[in-house]
Amino acid sequence: MPTIFVYVDQFKGAALSASWETMGAAKKLAGEMGANVTALVFGHNVEGIAKESFAYGADSATLCDDPTLADFRAQPYAALLAKVCADGKPDVVLGPNTTRGRDLFGMAAALLGASAVADGIGLALKDGAVHVTRPAYAGKLLSTVVAKSRRPQMITLRPRAFPKPEAGAGASGSVTKVEPAMKEDDIATKVTGYSVEEGRVNLADARIIVSGGRGVGGPDGFAPVRELAATLGGAVGASRAAVDAGWIPYANQVGQTGRTVSPDLYVACGISGAIQHQAGMRTSKLIVAINKDAEAPIFKLARYGIVGDLFKILPALSAEFKKRLGK
Amino acid sequence: MHVVACIKQTPDTAAKVEVKDGHVTWGDAALVVNPWDEYAVEEALRLKEKHEGKATAICMGPESAKEALKTCLAMGCDEAILISDPALKGSDSTATATVLAAAIRKMGDVDIAVFGKQAIDGDTGFTAVAVAATLGWNALTFLSKIESLDPAGKTIVVERSLEEGKQLCSSKLPAAISVVKDINEPRYPSFMGIRKAAKANVPVWSAADIGVEASQVGAAGSAVTWPEIYPLPAREGSVEILEGSPEEIAAKLADGLIAEKVI
Numbered sequence: 001m002p003t004i005f006v007y008v009d010q011f012k013g014a015a016l017s018a019s020w021e022t023m024g025a026a027k028k029l030a031g032e033m034g035a036n037v038t039a040l041v042f043g044h045n046v047e048g049i050a051k052e053s054f055a056y057g058a059d060s061a062t063l064c065d066d067p068t069l070a071d072f073r074a075q076p077y078a079a080l081l082a083k084v085c086a087d088g089k090p091d092v093v094l095g096p097n098t099t100r101g102r103d104l105f106g107m108a109a110a111l112l113g114a115s116a117v118a119d120g121i122g123l124a125l126k127d128g129a130v131h132v133t134r135p136a137y138a139g140k141l142l143s144t145v146v147a148k149s150r151r152p153q154m155i156t157l158r159p160r161a162f163p164k165p166e167a168g169a170g171a172s173g174s175v176t177k178v179e180p181a182m183k184e185d186d187i188a189t190k191v192t193g194y195s196v197e198e199g200r201v202n203l204a205d206a207r208i209i210v211s212g213g214r215g216v217g218g219p220d221g222f223a224p225v226r227e228l229a230a231t232l233g234g235a236v237g238a239s240r241a242a243v244d245a246g247w248i249p250y251a252n253q254v255g256q257t258g259r260t261v262s263p264d265l266y267v268a269c270g271i272s273g274a275i276q277h278q279a280g281m282r283t284s285k286l287i288v289a290i291n292k293d294a295e296a297p298i299f300k301l302a303r304y305g306i307v308g309d310l311f312k313i314l315p316a317l318s319a320e321f322k323k324r325l326g327k
Numbered sequence: 328m329h330v331v332a333c334i335k336q337t338p339d340t341a342a343k344v345e346v347k348d349g350h351v352t353w354g355d356a357a358l359v360v361n362p363w364d365e366y367a368v369e370e371a372l373r374l375k376e377k378h379e380g381k382a383t384a385i386c387m388g389p390e391s392a393k394e395a396l397k398t399c400l401a402m403g404c405d406e407a408i409l410i411s412d413p414a415l416k417g418s419d420s421t422a423t424a425t426v427l428a429a430a431i432r433k434m435g436d437v438d439i440a441v442f443g444k445q446a447i448d449g450d451t452g453f454t455a456v457a458v459a460a461t462l463g464w465n466a467l468t469f470l471s472k473i474e475s476l477d478p479a480g481k482t483i484v485v486e487r488s489l490e491e492g493k494q495l496c497s498s499k500l501p502a503a504i505s506v507v508k509d510i511n512e513p514r515y516p517s518f519m520g521i522r523k524a525a526k527a528n529v530p531v532w533s534a535a536d537i538g539v540e541a542s543q544v545g546a547a548g549s550a551v552t553w554p555e556i557y558p559l560p561a562r563e564g565s566v567e568i569l570e571g572s573p574e575e576i577a578a579k580l581a582d583g584l585i586a587e588k589v590i
């Protein structure tokens with residue numbers, strides 16, 4: 001029976017939502033291929049994630065639980081993934097396109113001589129090969145990529161591009177435990193710590209993003225942007241112009257040289273919609289644009305447009321949504 | 328210390344990219360150093376300056392990519408090498424990594440190879456780690472800071488920019504690293520640099536020069552093909568402009584977003 005492996009990306013013992021989206025995409029593909037789906041869970045004290053994977057549709061799980069895997073490090077993780085693939089001979093390996101996913105898949109594919117495709121937003125099975133739809137040229141074009149040779153087909157999927165399945169209750173499966181592929185002494189990199197910036201948000205995971213651009217006029221101009229984001233339970237994004245001006249950290253930048261996001265709702269405030277900004281947000285499901293200039297290119301992408309001063313519009317929006325959402 | 332910056336030549340980010348007869352075109356827009364790779368070149372220069380080493384820019388690409396390499400020379404790289412051969416055409420990221428790794432191996436004395444986060448045409452972001460895997464090196468990606476580097480002890484301390492925040496790591500050289508935008512501010516080429524670069528001779532290495540077989544690289548050595556490439560479908564429907572007082576607009580928007588189930 002053909003096999004699909006799903007790499008379950010986790011950070012500090014919590015599986016990412018994008019991992020379960022990937023599981024959902026794998027299940028759909030498995031249905032067409034008549035394949036089994038195995039969750040790959042690597043980390044330390046992550047046995048719970050292996051169990052959780054059954055609720056999202058895994059038929060079985062391969063678990064490597066070891067102190068050397070407590071933090072993601074490319075070398076030991078890739079060596080392990082390569083070994084697990086060499087042993088299990090899967091047809092397809094899927095994982096989320098996070099910083100870890102890219103490192104892992106790029107490195108393991110090179111070790112295995114497998115094929116690698118990054119950032120898929122659509123999967124289709126044709127003649128036994130997976131056809132991956134992915135953005136190229138900074139999201140200006142879409143392409144179909146297919147691995148004509150070399151197996152497994154290792155593919156990372158863009159977070160939020162595939163629906164997350166509902167967790168099913170009571171599902172179970174067998175967990176196979178495996179040993180790590182590298183010893184601590186042979187691993188070049190040591191992780192010494194983390195610093196999480198205050199108020200930092202994971203833009204890639206956000207369902208709603210409210211972004212500010214040069215039009216907010218200064219660091220204080222982000223206050224109404226933040227207020228609307230907080231009201232909607234969303235994250236704050238920014239254009240490069242706002243980041244370059246030093247009004248907000250680079251971590252918040254959306255666009256070609258920032259983060260690529262696909263939220264359900266993207267509200268662009270005082271952003272003109274330059275092609276490089278679009279590159280990072282045009283796959284958002286619904287876009288709202290607020291801009292003084294009715295000719296701003298951002299309106300071409302928007303479902304709803306508001307021509308006006310963001311400092312008048314945003315407070316009214318926050319007030320209205322607070323009312324509607326019972327806050 | 329020898330630092331190598333791997334750079335790709337790509338169309339300018341403002342180029343209007345189109346598909347004609349199944350091929351990507353960008354009219355007469357300029358070809359530039361992949362914007363992410365400017366940060367790689369800048370970081371290579373800073374390392375070379377700090378540790379009195381040598382910085383070399385390398386690029387796999389057609390003859391025209393010499394221009395991108397000249398930009399690197401103008402910025403301050405000591406040497407630039409183009410790896411070009413008809414056999415390399417159509418390389419995917421694994422084949423590209425094979426080529427770059429072979430070139431780095433040929434140089435023999437490289438301590439650190441610096442990459443951009445991704446190339447803005449393919450947007451793959453696999454090359455740095457694939458080069459590391461091919462060379463048996465260590466990979467450190469998405470660096471937002473090099474805290475310290477000890478060329479004699481062959482150690483490096485870095486800060487990586489992850490989704491969840493910054494990660495601090497210490498590691499060993501040689502390594503392949505990739506950098507993100509907040510690591511530095513790339514310098515502009517100086518007038519002197521531009522003059523020097525204009526006169527510089529950029530050597531070209533062929534597949535045979537770096538010891539790779541034609542079957543390992545190019546379209547023949549690539550696992551993936553791109554059977555289709557097409558413009559993004561236009562976004563459905565046109566924009567609905569909401570009018571009225573801010574309060575009326577807010578009510579209309581709330582109605583719309585609730586009806587479309589996004590909030």
Ligand SMILES: Cc1cc2nc3c(=O)[nH]c(=O)nc-3n(C[C@H](O)[C@H](O)[C@H](O)COP(=O)(O)OP(=O)(O)OC[C@H]3O[C@@H](n4cnc5c(N)ncnc54)[C@H](O)[C@@H]3O)c2cc1C
Pocket residue numbers: 212213214215216238239240241242253254255256257258259269270271272273274275276277280290291292293296308309310311340362
């Ligand atoms: C290599 C390269 C990479 C780049 N990468 C990125 C990237 O990753 N992300 C990115 O965003 N950009 C990127 N850019 C920059 C991009 O080209 C634009 O310069 C940038 O996006 C502009 O930001 P902006 O829309 O905030 O500013 P502007 O284009 O100046 O637009 C400001 C808008 O605010 C409106 N406005 C002003 N005041 C108000 C008000 N009170 N109320 C309502 N509206 C108001 C104006 O009408 C205007 O439309 C990149 C550029 C290059 C060359």
Ligand SMILES: Nc1ncnc2c1ncn2[C@@H]1O[C@H](COP(=O)(O)O)[C@@H](O)[C@H]1O
Pocket residue numbers: 333334335336361363364367385386387388420423427441442443444445446447449450451452453454455
């Ligand atoms: N043809 C090439 N020549 C030299 N370096 C390259 C080439 N292609 C990619 N790179 C490097 O690898 C990085 C990632 O590219 P990619 O994996 O194609 O997204 C780029 O930012 C460059 O630093």
